[in-house]
Amino acid sequence: MSEPRRAGGSRLLTFAAWSVLVLGLWLWGRQLTGVPAPPTGPAGGAPAPGMPAAHAPLPGASPQRLDVPSIGIQAPVISRGLDDDGAIEPPPYASPGTVGWWGAGTQPGSAGTALMVGHVDTKAKPAVFFGLGSAQPGEKVRVVRADGSVAEFTIEDVRVYERAGFDPHKAYGQRVAGRAELRLVTCGGSYDKAAKQYTANVVVSAYLTGAGVRPGTAA
Template sequence: MLPERYRAGRHVLGVAAGALLAVTAAGCGGGGGKPPAKVGTPAPSVSSSAPVKPLARSVPSRLRIPKLNINSPIMKLGLNADHTIQVPPLSKPNMTGWWDGGPTPGEKGASVILGHNVGNGRPSVFEKLGTLKPGDTVQVTRANGSVATFQITKLEQIPKSRFPTQKVYGKLPYPGIRLITCGGRFDASWGHHVDNIIAYGKLVNGT
């Protein structure tokens, strides 16, 4: 069994929270954690010889990652009653989810998209997220018909007990994206994978 939702960070929407805490369920939605109510120090900036102008806000509708043959619909994710981030339904393994409390993909800031790696014993949309490499591209189609293209800059596998809340949700001086799922060793005693896989990217084109 894998965890469906997690808590991370110190605060979310003004409500205090503890360290990362898993809740056992039937799938892994990525461990997006609890976004902080306030963000402090910005995440490290990414240098670019030709910065891309941020796009206007527009809700995402579809995620494409050519290298992984991913063509996934995107749903909105809000917060559960306990202020953990919702996850896509396990009954739809190809579904990804965008946290609607943050920037839309292409806006200035960190846009967060979650996906299962395994659900109900079946491979899911982000099963191979950990095989991405810097330079790979991610395309997000938005409600206004525009497409935001991101380039992966870094891939990180990190224990869920050390979920990098600030780096994932912190302020950015550029339009960025974070793709999150579960990974690492499966801990049968706990019932889930012990790590998160996080792909970081920056906007390189908006059409």
């Protein structure tokens, strides 16, 4: 594959770079095969000082839209499966403003860890998760769901995981048994021209702290 073109100095998410990202997700899913899921019910574990208490997990419903007001994200969400290589399919390159949700995994708001992925940029402009690394703990993430509910998450932390020595359990695994958690993931670090890959993943970790009803939806 030829070296990616640059647009205004921004990073271009190539197929090779995306493969590094989804490989970690694929390994995580493969490693958890056969491992019992944590019990459902009220979340346990005390939140960090100054952070809100966890909300009990919600009934299952697929996501339709992702909002992160603090960094200007308001994007449709589509379900993605696995490609022929066993990696999670990215959102279509023709739809850089779309977020992909691993449809075979946890539904956002339900007990467990829901995974959402998005592109950093395109050849011409930033994509949906271009500003993901600037999110801050305490900021809100809202997921509008197919049943008309809105699952509100609070960001716990934003981390950059280097590809070298990558531990998918640490990056994507559930932190508190029974809690509803969310991971927003994209590529980060620097672009390695020789390897034609990004050197890291940006992972925003959040947990469910509230629930509401989408405006205009009957209670």
